[in-house]
Amino acid sequence: xxxxxxxxxxxxxxxxxxxxxxxxxxxxxxxxxxxxxxxxxxxxxxxxxxxxxxxxxxxxxxxxxxxxxxxxxxxxxxxxxxxxxxxxxxxxxxxxxxxxxxxxxxxxxxxxxxxxxxxxxxxxxxxxxxxxxxxxxxxxxxxxxxxxxxxxxxxxxxxxxxxxxxxxxxx
Numbered sequence: 001x002x003x004x005x006x007x008x009x010x011x012x013x014x015x016x017x018x019x020x021x022x023x024x025x026x027x028x029x030x031x032x033x034x035x036x037x038x039x040x041x042x043x044x045x046x047x048x049x050x051x052x053x054x055x056x057x058x059x060x061x062x063x064x065x066x067x068x069x070x071x072x073x074x075x076x077x078x079x080x081x082x083x084x085x086x087x088x089x090x091x092x093x094x095x096x097x098x099x100x101x102x103x104x105x106x107x108x109x110x111x112x113x114x115x116x117x118x119x120x121x122x123x124x125x126x127x128x129x130x131x132x133x134x135x136x137x138x139x140x141x142x143x144x145x146x147x148x149x150x151x152x153x154x155x156x157x158x159x160x161x162x163x164x165x166x167x168x169x170x171x
Contacts, residue, residue: 001040001082001155002041002044002082002133002154002171003037003038003040003041003082003085040082041082041085041086041089042089043171044082044086044131044133044154044171045059045089045093047154047169047171048090048095048129048152049093051129051152051169052128052129052150055150057128058094059093059095060093060095061094061095061096062095062096062128062129063095063098063127063128064090064095064096064097064098064129064130065097065098065099065100065117065123065124065127065129065130066086066087066097066099066131066133067100067101067130067131067132067133067134067136067139067144068083068099068100068101068132068133068134068135068139069081069083069084069087069099069101069104069134070101070103070104070136071134073134073137074103074136074138075103076103076104078104081133082133083099083133083134084109084111084112087099087112088112091112097114098114098117098123098127099117100116100117100118100119101116101134102116102136102138119139124147124148125148125149127148127149128149128150129150129151130144130148130150130151130152132151132153132154132155132157132158133154133155135155135157139157141157141158141160141161142161142163145163145167146163146164148164148167149167150167150169151167151169153168153171154171
């Protein structure tokens, strides 16, 4: 997936690693796991960039819609959500960002202020790329695939979709 989020898995092991360092031990596996987890955000952005390049489009100026910004399926919690970092990286690279999340009507913190867009066939068709970050149960994956030009699926949410597979890029 695009990386872990939430209030415990990304945070508690880091605390344990810090505590072990104070006792002159090193928790290398925890540090490696954290490194891989954080690196997934950039990996996802690279996948989007590569997919757009194959369509002769640059990431800069492209419209990218994120589906789901909560850190996990069917919740409204965005603490440590990989979507927040992905939005920031995409924005820094010049992409035009929008998102839809039925559980998160807005994102408002020091780095960004965004409102969830109403999901529609028209919105999907206007995007250069749709990125699936959170695989909420309420999403109709077949309609999403049918209405989109290009999808980067970071959650394997489209595994059961039969038509339009050529538009889907998986991690």
